[in-house]
Amino acid sequence: MKLLVCVSKTPDTTAKIAFKDNNSAFEEDGVQFIMNPYDEWYALVRALEVKEAVGGSVTIINVGPAANDTIIRKGLAIGADSAVRIDANPQSAMFVARQIAEYAKGEDFDAIFVGKETIDHNGSEVGAMVAELLDQPYISFANHLELDGKVATISREIEGGVEVAELEVPFVLSAAKGLAEQRIPNMRGIMMAKRKPLKVVPPTAFEDQAVVVSYELPPAKAAVKMVDPENLDELVRLLHEEAKVI
Amino acid sequence: MADQYVSVRNLRFLLHEVFKVSELSRFEHYEHYDREAADMTIDASKQLSDKLLFPILTEMDRNKAYFSEGSVKVHPKLRSVIKNIAEGGWISAHNTFEQGGQQMPLTLLNAALFIMYAANGNAAAYAFLTQGAANLLQSFGSEELKSAFIPKMYSGDWQGTMALTEPQAGSSLYVLLSTAEPTEEGHYKITGQKIYISGGDHEAVDNVVHLLLARIKGAPAGTKGISLFVVPKLREENGALVSNDVSTAGIYGKMGQKGYVAAHLMLGEGSDCRGYLVGQPHMGLRYMFQMMNEARIGTGLMAAATASGAYYASLQYTQERAQGRPPSSKDLTQPPVLIIEHADVRRMLLFQKAVVEGSKSLLLQCSYYADLEMVASGEDKQKAHLLLELLTPIAKSYPAEMGIRSVSEGMQCLGGAGYCDDFPLEQYYRDIRVNSIYEGTTTIHGMDLLGRKVLMQDGRAMKLFAAEVEKVIQEALKEEALRPFAGKLGQAIKDLGKTTYHLVGLAQQESPEVFLADATLYLDFFSLVTIGWQWLLQGVHAQRGLATATADYDRHFYVG
Numbered sequence: 133m134k135l136l137v138c139v140s141k142t143p144d145t146t147a148k149i150a151f152k153d154n155n156s157a158f159e160e161d162g163v164q165f166i167m168n169p170y171d172e173w174y175a176l177v178r179a180l181e182v183k184e185a186v187g188g189s190v191t192i193i194n195v196g197p198a199a200n201d202t203i204i205r206k207g208l209a210i211g212a213d214s215a216v217r218i219d220a221n222p223q224s225a226m227f228v229a230r231q232i233a234e235y236a237k238g239e240d241f242d243a244i245f246v247g248k249e250t251i252d253h254n255g256s257e258v259g260a261m262v263a264e265l266l267d268q269p270y271i272s273f274a275n276h277l278e279l280d281g282k283v284a285t286i287s288r289e290i291e292g293g294v295e296v297a298e299l300e301v302p303f304v305l306s307a308a309k310g311l312a313e314q315r316i317p318n319m320r321g322i323m324m325a326k327r328k329p330l331k332v333v334p335p336t337a338f339e340d341q342a343v344v345v346s347y348e349l350p351p352a353k354a355a356v357k358m359v360d361p362e363n364l365d366e367l368v369r370l371l372h373e374e375a376k377v378i
Numbered sequence: 379m380a381d382q383y384v385s386v387r388n389l390r391f392l393l394h395e396v397f398k399v400s401e402l403s404r405f406e407h408y409e410h411y412d413r414e415a416a417d418m419t420i421d422a423s424k425q426l427s428d429k430l431l432f433p434i435l436t437e438m439d440r441n442k443a444y445f446s447e448g449s450v451k452v453h454p455k456l457r458s459v460i461k462n463i464a465e466g467g468w469i470s471a472h473n474t475f476e477q478g479g480q481q482m483p484l485t486l487l488n489a490a491l492f493i494m495y496a497a498n499g500n501a502a503a504y505a506f507l508t509q510g511a512a513n514l515l516q517s518f519g520s521e522e523l524k525s526a527f528i529p530k531m532y533s534g535d536w537q538g539t540m541a542l543t544e545p546q547a548g549s550s551l552y553v554l555l556s557t558a559e560p561t562e563e564g565h566y567k568i569t570g571q572k573i574y575i576s577g578g579d580h581e582a583v584d585n586v587v588h589l590l591l592a593r594i595k596g597a598p599a600g601t602k603g604i605s606l607f608v609v610p611k612l613r614e615e616n617g618a619l620v621s622n623d624v625s626t627a628g629i630y631g632k633m634g635q636k637g638y639v640a641a642h643l644m645l646g647e648g649s650d651c652r653g654y655l656v657g658q659p660h661m662g663l664r665y666m667f668q669m670m671n672e673a674r675i676g677t678g679l680m681a682a683a684t685a686s687g688a689y690y691a692s693l694q695y696t697q698e699r700a701q702g703r704p705p706s707s708k709d710l711t712q713p714p715v716l717i718i719e720h721a722d723v724r725r726m727l728l729f730q731k732a733v734v735e736g737s738k739s740l741l742l743q744c745s746y747y748a749d750l751e752m753v754a755s756g757e758d759k760q761k762a763h764l765l766l767e768l769l770t771p772i773a774k775s776y777p778a779e780m781g782i783r784s785v786s787e788g789m790q791c792l793g794g795a796g797y798c799d800d801f802p803l804e805q806y807y808r809d810i811r812v813n814s815i816y817e818g819t820t821t822i823h824g825m826d827l828l829g830r831k832v833l834m835q836d837g838r839a840m841k842l843f844a845a846e847v848e849k850v851i852q853e854a855l856k857e858e859a860l861r862p863f864a865g866k867l868g869q870a871i872k873d874l875g876k877t878t879y880h881l882v883g884l885a886q887q888e889s890p891e892v893f894l895a896d897a898t899l900y901l902d903f904f905s906l907v908t909i910g911w912q913w914l915l916q917g918v919h920a921q922r923g924l925a926t927a928t929a930d931y932d933r934h935f936y937v938g
Binding site: 148206317320325326 | 410412414415417418419421422425426429462465466467468471480482713927928929930931932
């Protein structure tokens with residue numbers, strides 16, 4: 133089974149978020165970056181489990197500059213066999229999807245795994261776009277995957293229940309919590325990661341049709357309101373009119 | 379429960395900016411460890427700690443280990459914790475590739491270990507106790523012993539321990555009574571008892587391997603008659619594990635570290651306890667000192683890491699709890715301010731930070747000397763050896779002693795809440811207390827420093843230390859902000875020299891009792907100078923970082 137896992141670089145969950153260039157770009161200076169947890173914990177680990185069960189290979193792919201090699205090496209340390217980096221600054225979900233699809237076209241992957249979303253933009257777009265560009269079936273938010281030969285049975289949570297789909301390879305899947313359990317790189321994996329191949333590929337020309345105009349932070353949290361314990365009417369009013377929870 | 383227990387940013391600062399750990403890759407033995415590998419190692423330790431260790435810190439205290447029906451019950455998740463640490467390659471990480479390790483620099487390994495100890499030292503200690511025992515076998519055991527025991531220890535299936543103490547032989551190991559009688563089959567029959575054996579028996583592993591000191595029958599009296607043996611709880615016979623006549627009389631009800639077992643062991647009550655000699659007869663104590671020196675650095679790490687957990691728990695509380703008004707505010711209608719805004723609360727927090735980060739720096743400095751001692755050659759190797767020997771008593775005792783005061787200040791920040799078990803401070807306070815007793819009490823280390831280490835090779839280690847301090851002072855004098863501190867440290871190192879000269883003079887004029895009477899106070903003074911040196915070293919690198927930092931996040935870090 134030849135598998136491709138798409139990985140993104142995202143700010144660490146504790147990073148302070150700020151913008152630059154008239155609020156049109158994220159301020160990366162001083163920010164600690166990590167591999168997007170949905171890519172690492174679920175997409176990559178489930179792909180590795182499939183490879184361990186039926187054989188084959190796992191390649192990880194990232195669209196980004198050389199600074200992203202650190203998170204790519206982590207993927208190799210966790211167990212991926214090889215990596216590809218498309219050497220370009222990711223400008224939009226469509227840009228990233230186009231680069232991944234162009235690379236995947238010539239490689240005959242049996243399945244492509246992505247995380248269900250990145251924890252910075254929360255777009256959930258790249259997987260679907262890659263599937264469309266490759267004309268392959270797409271299952272989003274997968275939390276269970278079984279493979280029997282070329283046939284995959286994939287479950288995903290839907291409102292009030294579970295949807296189960298059956299399809300043949302090749303397909304694209306976006307991984308949600310439950311698909312696998314986080315793996316921590318071991319010391320041997322960290323040593324081996326340096327010796328595994330990381331291929332750098334130039335990007336395909338593509339003109340983005342969407343341009344980010346600006347970002348803004350959510351409004352600051354309001355200060356805590358102290359309510360006199362004797363004044364229950366005021367408490368009820370605040371919960372009803374302002375918090376709108378009753 | 380607090381959200382944070384360690385500063386990874388501070389560890390990265392120490393590793394990359396202060397000690398430049400990746401420069402160790404200039405030595406062939408460590409050639410694989412560049413900055414990227416170091417960062418991945420630290421991240422892996424943090425992930426493991428967040429996922430497995432920190433979540434059961436309080437649970438292990440509330441559900442303490444207990445002895446029932448002949449076996450020691452521990453937290454149900456402990457087996458998987460030990461197994462995960464082993465499968466991560468942490469137990470053997472420092473060993474050579476041929477030995478199944480990854481040749482990881484001790485500086486990096488101990489930084490990673492600091493994170494695990496800060497998350498939950500009571501769980502991580504089981505695995506790293508095994509590391510020490512396995513290293514002892516690697517160094518001195520026969521190939522047969524190594525292949526029989528080490529793979530199962532590295533895999534986390536078998537626990538390793540160091541079994542020294544007996545009821546009459548604590549600090550005075552020369553009076554130990556456990557005996558080893560040679561047999562025609564080649565093994566020894568062991569009889570005796572051992573007390574306070576950490577990890578000595580528990581159900582989270584399939585077997586326990588004791589590296590045990592005993593006296594071969596007819597051996598000379600005193601420390602020269604002590605030999606080292608491997609004594610497993612279960613021994614292998616015809617492919618099966620059978621009892622080796624090592625039984626547990628009970629475990630100790632400790633003040634803290636309640637999830638970390640200390641057992642009382644009975645050996646050979648049925649005359650069927652087999653021990654296997656490690657190395658040469660009568661060399662046991664010398665061999666054991668290798669493990670004890672590693673364990674002393676480990677104890678310092680455990681203490682500093684526990685204080686780190688307490689510091690971050692108290693820091694979080696002071697940023698959430700509002701009480702009182704600033705002294706200048708007379709308006710009673712104003713809401714109370716967060717207690718971190720009060721000067722004395724800040725003093726208590728800064729005191730903790732000074733102890734935690736000063737200790738951490740010294741421990742990594744010693745680890746760096748240990749690395750150089752192993753891979754450097756000639757004068758550099760000898761220098762690293764002497765500095766490590768000199769500073770080990772301080773690296774063990776300062777974090778242990780000052781860590782207690784540090785956690786106490788952390789508890790004070792919480793007021794009454796700190797004394798109650800709704801918050802983790804009371805557990806940290808109980809847990810940290812033992813570190814000044816483990817692996818030689820503070821008194822023993824004071825006497826070791828003054829009576830042995832300072833005098834070593836006609837005071838050469840002491841002169842090397844003074845030169846290292848002077849080097850940092852000269853660097854600090856180039857930074858305007860650090861000049862006052864450089865001046866103070868310069869005076870302190872002179873005072874330390876005078877004090878040492880005076881005490882050594884007493885040794886020649888008076889009895890050893892008079893010479894060593896104030897050894898602990900001397901250790902205290904020496905420790906303060908040493909930590910001052912480490913803080914000035916950090917200050918030099920923080921100033922350099924500040925000069926080039928572009929992000930607010932980095933500037934805030936360097937300013938402190």
